[in-house]
Amino acid sequence: xxxxxxxxxxxxxxxxxxxxxxxxxxxxxxxxxxxxxxxxxxxxxxxxxxxxxxxxxxxxxxxxxxxxxxxxxxxxxxxxxxxxxxxxxxxxxxxxxxxxxxxxxxxxxxxxxxxxxxxxxxxxxxxxxxxxxxxxxxxxxxxxxxxxxxxxxxxxxxxxxxxxxxxxxxxxxxxxxxxxxxxxxxxxxxxxxxxxxxxxxxxxxxxxxxxxxxxxxxxxxxxxxxxxxxxxxxxxxxxxxxxxxxxxxxxxxxxxxxxxxxxxxxxxxxxxxxxxxxxxxxxxxxxxxxxxxxxxxxxxxxxxxxxxxxxxxxxxxxxxxxxxxxxxxxxxxxxxxxxxxxxxxxxxxxxxxxxxxxxxxxxxxxxxxxxxxxxxxxxxxxxxxxxxxxxxxxxxxxxxxxxxxxxxxxxxxxxxxxxxxxxxxxxxxxxxxx
Amino acid sequence: xxxxxxxxxxxxxxxxxxxxxxxxxxxxxxxxxxxxxxxxxxxxxxxx
Numbered sequence: 001x002x003x004x005x006x007x008x009x010x011x012x013x014x015x016x017x018x019x020x021x022x023x024x025x026x027x028x029x030x031x032x033x034x035x036x037x038x039x040x041x042x043x044x045x046x047x048x049x050x051x052x053x054x055x056x057x058x059x060x061x062x063x064x065x066x067x068x069x070x071x072x073x074x075x076x077x078x079x080x081x082x083x084x085x086x087x088x089x090x091x092x093x094x095x096x097x098x099x100x101x102x103x104x105x106x107x108x109x110x111x112x113x114x115x116x117x118x119x120x121x122x123x124x125x126x127x128x129x130x131x132x133x134x135x136x137x138x139x140x141x142x143x144x145x146x147x148x149x150x151x152x153x154x155x156x157x158x159x160x161x162x163x164x165x166x167x168x169x170x171x172x173x174x175x176x177x178x179x180x181x182x183x184x185x186x187x188x189x190x191x192x193x194x195x196x197x198x199x200x201x202x203x204x205x206x207x208x209x210x211x212x213x214x215x216x217x218x219x220x221x222x223x224x225x226x227x228x229x230x231x232x233x234x235x236x237x238x239x240x241x242x243x244x245x246x247x248x249x250x251x252x253x254x255x256x257x258x259x260x261x262x263x264x265x266x267x268x269x270x271x272x273x274x275x276x277x278x279x280x281x282x283x284x285x286x287x288x289x290x291x292x293x294x295x296x297x298x299x300x301x302x303x304x305x306x307x308x309x310x311x312x313x314x315x316x317x318x319x320x321x322x323x324x325x326x327x328x329x330x331x332x333x334x335x336x337x338x339x340x341x342x343x344x345x346x347x348x349x350x351x352x353x354x355x356x357x358x359x360x361x362x363x364x365x366x367x368x369x370x371x372x373x374x375x376x377x378x379x380x381x382x383x384x385x386x387x388x389x390x391x392x393x394x395x396x397x398x399x400x401x402x403x404x405x406x407x408x409x410x411x412x413x414x415x416x417x418x419x420x421x422x423x424x425x426x427x428x429x430x431x432x433x434x
Numbered sequence: 435x436x437x438x439x440x441x442x443x444x445x446x447x448x449x450x451x452x453x454x455x456x457x458x459x460x461x462x463x464x465x466x467x468x469x470x471x472x473x474x475x476x477x478x479x480x481x482x
Contacts, residue, residue: 003470010466042465062449066457073458099451106447113442140445147438177436 011041018050027054027135027165045071049081058165059134061088061098101131108140117144128157135161135168142174151181303333310346320361322346323354327380355385362394371398389415393424400431 018033031054037047052067065088071081088094104127111120124141128134138157145154155178161171293300306329313322331343362377378395382388396411412428419425449457 003474004467007465007467007470038465040466042463042468060448062451062454062457065451065454066449066461069454069458070461070463095451102448102450106450109445109447112445136445136448143436143438143441143445146436174436 007040008044011037011039011044011047013037014040015044015047015050018047022050022054025165026167027058028168030054043074045075045079045081048074049079049084052081052084056084057133059131059136061095062102097130101127101134105134105137105140108137112140112144117147120144128160132160133164135164135171139168139171139174142171142178146174146177149181151178154178155182300333303330307334307339307343311342314346319353320357323350323357324361324380326350326354327358327383350384355381355388355391358384359388359391359394362391366394366398371402374398389419389422389424392418393428396428397431 014033014037018030018037021027021030021033031051034047034051034054037044038051041047048067048071052064052071054064055061055067056064065085068081068084072079072085076082104123108120108123108127111117111123121141121144124137124144127137128141131137138161142154142157142161145151145157154174158171158175158178161168162175165171291299306325310322310325310329313319313325326346329343331340331347334340334343358377358381362374362381365371365377366374375395375398378391378398381391382395385391392411393415396408396415399405399408399411409432412432415422415428416425416432
């Protein structure tokens with residue numbers, strides 16, 4: 001037998017050993033055997049493919065791909081490695097995800113070795129969440145937990161590792177530490193003891209069969225009745241209250257919904273009422289403004305009409321009418337600046353000449369015996385030119401003639417006090433009797 | 435008892451997907467058959 005054949009045989013023997021170990025999930029042992037197998041025969045395709053599978057199962061995807069790529073190069077046809085590669089590369093995004101998780105693990109290793117165990121644990125937890133078969137990540141996580149004396153968490157990670165790789169030596173070593181610190185070992189020892197604590201059966205031991213009693217017809221009826229009663233009791237005490245509670249809960253929920261709807265409607269109604277009140281106020285204000293505009297005497301519209309009449313009277317050279325109209329004009333109701341200029345011109349003319357016309361009209365009315373009208377004209381005249389002592393005196397005389405002494409005396413007093421050196425003051429004093 | 439620091443040192447980074455090509459190219463595929471064949475060749479050369 002030549003050397004090559006011998007090497008192939010040895011390689012095959014290691015492959016068989018590796019396969020057996022892989023079948024009982026001893027991945028570490030299997031990987032060792034398969035590596036040895038490949039040392040003897042690099043063309044042992046089955047050994048290489050199985051080694052790739054074991055790497056893949058342990059979460060080492062890149063290592064697995066290396067083995068399968070080499071395998072497919074050594075035997076480009078009729079090779080299962082081609083199927084494995086196709087399956088991994090065929091799923092969109094899978095390789096990218098694997099790459100991300102491996103990179104995160106490497107980062108976690110770096111964190112852990114630079115005393116950043118918090119960050120390392122966070123990173124590793126994310127990795128094992130997405131890649132639960134990643135043995136190295138679980139192992140590092142377990143070690144970090146052991147370092148923090150969080151043995152229960154470490155135990156959980158190690159348990160997962162041992163589920164994937166039963167005889168992982170490092171995981172077993174860590175697990176023994178965890179068990180020592182969590183007393184899990186004692187529990188297991190007790191279980192082991194109790195499992196074999198039963199007495200072994202002897203030849204003369206008798207097994208008593210369960211007894212059988214014959215039942216009579218009456219007993220059967222009583223049993224059935226008792227069963228029915230128990231069933232009814234179960235329904236009454238267990239099923240009914242639960243159903244009642246459920247109905248009550250549904251009813252309460254419906255009631256809550258209805259109340260919420262009512263509450264919502266009330267809020268909407270309040271809002272609408274507030275809007276209505278605001279609109280009503282706006283309407284009233286608008287009405288008031290409109291009323292002030294169209295009011296017959298003091299309104300803006302009537303003042304404009306009066307102004308137009310004044311201007312028409314001027315155009316017709318009817319100064320008396322213009323004066324009479326001016327005496328009733330409320331210039332403050334007209335706010336237009338252009339028109340205010342016109343009013344100022346009229347006011348100047350009235351202050352110069354208009355008050356005398358009104359005084360004259362008052363005199364004429366007094367002479368005609370119409371004292372009421374006379375007083376109105378006098379008032380209007382004084383409104384334009386308040387310092388006209390003659391008009392004040394004439395008014396006083398009208399009141400005196402009417403017997404309205406209070407008003408007369410007040411006006412006489414104004415003449416006497418305001419113009420003490422005038423002839424009219426002397427006449428006023430004489431009329432009052434001093 | 436576990437020596438935490440020592441254990442931690444044993445953790446090495448995993449092979450990344452981007453490194454597969456280099457890993458394949460640099461893989462030493464020499465097996466026992468190659469070594470033996472080379473030994474046989476060398477011994478024959480010495481005899482000659």
